[in-house]
Amino acid sequence: MIITKLRGGLGNQMFQYAFGRTEALRLKTRLILDASWYRKADRSFMLDELTPAYGARISNRLLACAARMLMPRSRYYEGFWEDKAYALSLKKILTEEFALKQPSKRFQELSAAIPRGSIAVHVRRGDYLDTPDKCVLGYAYYDVAVRRIIETKKLADPRIMIFSDDTEWCRQEMKSLGGLPAETFDDQGVSDAEELILMSRYSHNVIANSTFSWWAAFLNPNAGAMVAVPQTWYVNPARNAQTLSALILPEWTVIQ
Numbered sequence: 472m473i474i475t476k477l478r479g480g481l482g483n484q485m486f487q488y489a490f491g492r493t494e495a496l497r498l499k500t501r502l503i504l505d506a507s508w509y510r511k512a513d514r515s516f517m518l519d520e521l522t523p524a525y526g527a528r529i530s531n532r533l534l535a536c537a538a539r540m541l542m543p544r545s546r547y548y549e550g551f552w553e554d555k556a557y558a559l560s561l562k563k564i565l566t567e568e569f570a571l572k573q574p575s576k577r578f579q580e581l582s583a584a585i586p587r588g589s590i591a592v593h594v595r596r597g598d599y600l601d602t603p604d605k606c607v608l609g610y611a612y613y614d615v616a617v618r619r620i621i622e623t624k625k626l627a628d629p630r631i632m633i634f635s636d637d638t639e640w641c642r643q644e645m646k647s648l649g650g651l652p653a654e655t656f657d658d659q660g661v662s663d664a665e666e667l668i669l670m671s672r673y674s675h676n677v678i679a680n681s682t683f684s685w686w687a688a689f690l691n692p693n694a695g696a697m698v699a700v701p702q703t704w705y706v707n708p709a710r711n712a713q714t715l716s717a718l719i720l721p722e723w724t725v726i727q
Contacts, residue, residue, distance in 0.1 A: 482682025
């Protein structure tokens, strides 16, 4: 059996699940999720808002340790596994399993109201402001990215919706993007998982240096969807180059 330790936010959980699911299918065995990290963390286990396929979830650290040592032929993996290879190898399966289990009425209303030619923009700030190695993307990146999508796709009057963990900053600093008015999404009636899937329903995506919006773009089912991604994810050049190689799909547009 494969036991994969989960940690971090929803985007991280999705990558860790994708890795474990890949290994479990390759070895034709069960996948167990070790979610014990969330007992004392300030984040929550959120995969069960989607429809992942796993044998069991362990929430107790002692049980997780016991499983590692006592279960025959078990393999225990701990890491972030942020690599497009795991997502691409199981894209059809993950697209089905990363669907919402019980979409709320509010999510359904918001999803149905998304117009064609719309652009979802993700702005990640929050903990990045206190993480020295993470780049905090500013207005310039988003303005260029939105403008590139508008020009490339020849969009006349697209709806531009900003999703962020810092809505107040976005309302003040990003009132327009690409020369057009931009809205800031601030609906407390949807969960994080619903917000991610909602972003994937827009026609095009501008993502941050974040696995959260990476998955939104990856799961976007719209034919002709254009995805703009930042050139800079990390301050450290070597780590940044490694991340770009691991995460950026060939058809996505990298914004310098």
